[in-house]
Amino acid sequence: MIFARSERLLLRRPRETDLEPLLSSWTDAEAVKYVNQREDVRAFLVGLIGDMKTKVPGDQEPSGAWYQYVAERTEDGAVVGDIGVGFFIPGEWQVELGYRILPAHRRRGYAKEALAALIAHLIEAHGIHRFVGVAASGNAASIAVLRSLGFRREGSFRQSYWCNGAWLDDEYFALLASEWRG
Numbered sequence: 001m002i003f004a005r006s007e008r009l010l011l012r013r014p015r016e017t018d019l020e021p022l023l024s025s026w027t028d029a030e031a032v033k034y035v036n037q038r039e040d041v042r043a044f045l046v047g048l049i050g051d052m053k054t055k056v057p058g059d060q061e062p063s064g065a066w067y068q069y070v071a072e073r074t075e076d077g078a079v080v081g082d083i084g085v086g087f088f089i090p091g092e093w094q095v096e097l098g099y100r101i102l103p104a105h106r107r108r109g110y111a112k113e114a115l116a117a118l119i120a121h122l123i124e125a126h127g128i129h130r131f132v133g134v135a136a137s138g139n140a141a142s143i144a145v146l147r148s149l150g151f152r153r154e155g156s157f158r159q160s161y162w163c164n165g166a167w168l169d170d171e172y173f174a175l176l177a178s179e180w181r182g
Contacts, residue, residue, distance in 0.1 A: 003057070003069060004121035006113045009080065011069045011121070014049045018070050021079035025100040034136040036163050058087045058126060065089055071101075071114040080105040083118055093129035095122060099145075111145045119149070123177045130176055136161065137169040146173045150181055 004011040014022075019042070025031055026041050038044045048068055057067040065088055071081045081101035089096040097118075101111050122128040133151055135142040147153075151173035159167035 003125075004117040005074070006117040008073060008075065009071050009110065009114050009117065010074055011071055011083065011114060011118055014052045014068055014070045014082070016049060018079050018082075019045055019049060021102060022070075022082060024104070025081060025102045028103050030103070031100055032164065034139045034142070034163065034168065057085065060087075069118060071110060073105075073110075078105075080110045081114065083114055085118070085122070087126075090132060093127060094132065095128050095130075096132045096134065098134075099142075106141075111142075112148050115145065115149055119175070119180060123180060128177060130174060133173040133175075135171050135173070136163070137171055143171060143173075149175065150179060151175045 001013045002010050003013075022045055023041060026038075026045060048063070051063040052068055055062060055067060057069075059067075066084050066086050069083045069085065070079055071083060072078065073080050079102065081099060083100075084098040086096035086098070088094065097115065099111050099115060119128075119131060122131075131151070133142075133146040135146065137156065152175070153171060154174050155172045157170045157172065160170045161168045
C-alpha cells in the first residue's frame, strides 16, 4: 500500500524484501549513536515488518502506537530509508516522527523529501494538528532536517535519554499543521 509520493520517493507499507536494506541503517554505527542498539536487530525488524502487514497507521495494536513507513526511490525501487510515526504521541491529533536513511543514500535530501510528503499526507488523511521531532543534541544532521522543514525548537532536555550506556541531551522540535508550507 502506498501512502504518499514525492518527486523521487514513495512511502509505503514495509515488505519482507525490505529486511536486508533496513538492516544497514538499523545497525549503522552513525545511526545507533543516537538510538539504543537492539540486541537482535534482525528479529526486531522481522517482527516490525510482520506487524505492519495488517496494521493501519493510527492503530494502537499490534506493537503500540508506532507505524513504520518505508521510503522507496521511484526511479529504481531502492529502499532509501524508513520513517516511524508515533500516533497520539504526545497526545490526540499529534504525532512524533523518527527517521533513518540508509548509509548509501544519506546527504541527498531524501529525509527532508520523505518527511515533507508524509507530513502533507498525515495532515490530509489523518487530520494531524501537531508534529514533534526529537533529536539528540549531537545529531546535527537530524536537527538540520527538522529546521529545514520549518520545525521550531521548543526545548532542550539535559541528560534525558539513556542511550547505549551514556546520557544524551535531547532537543525537542515541533511544527503545527497550520504552519506547514508544503
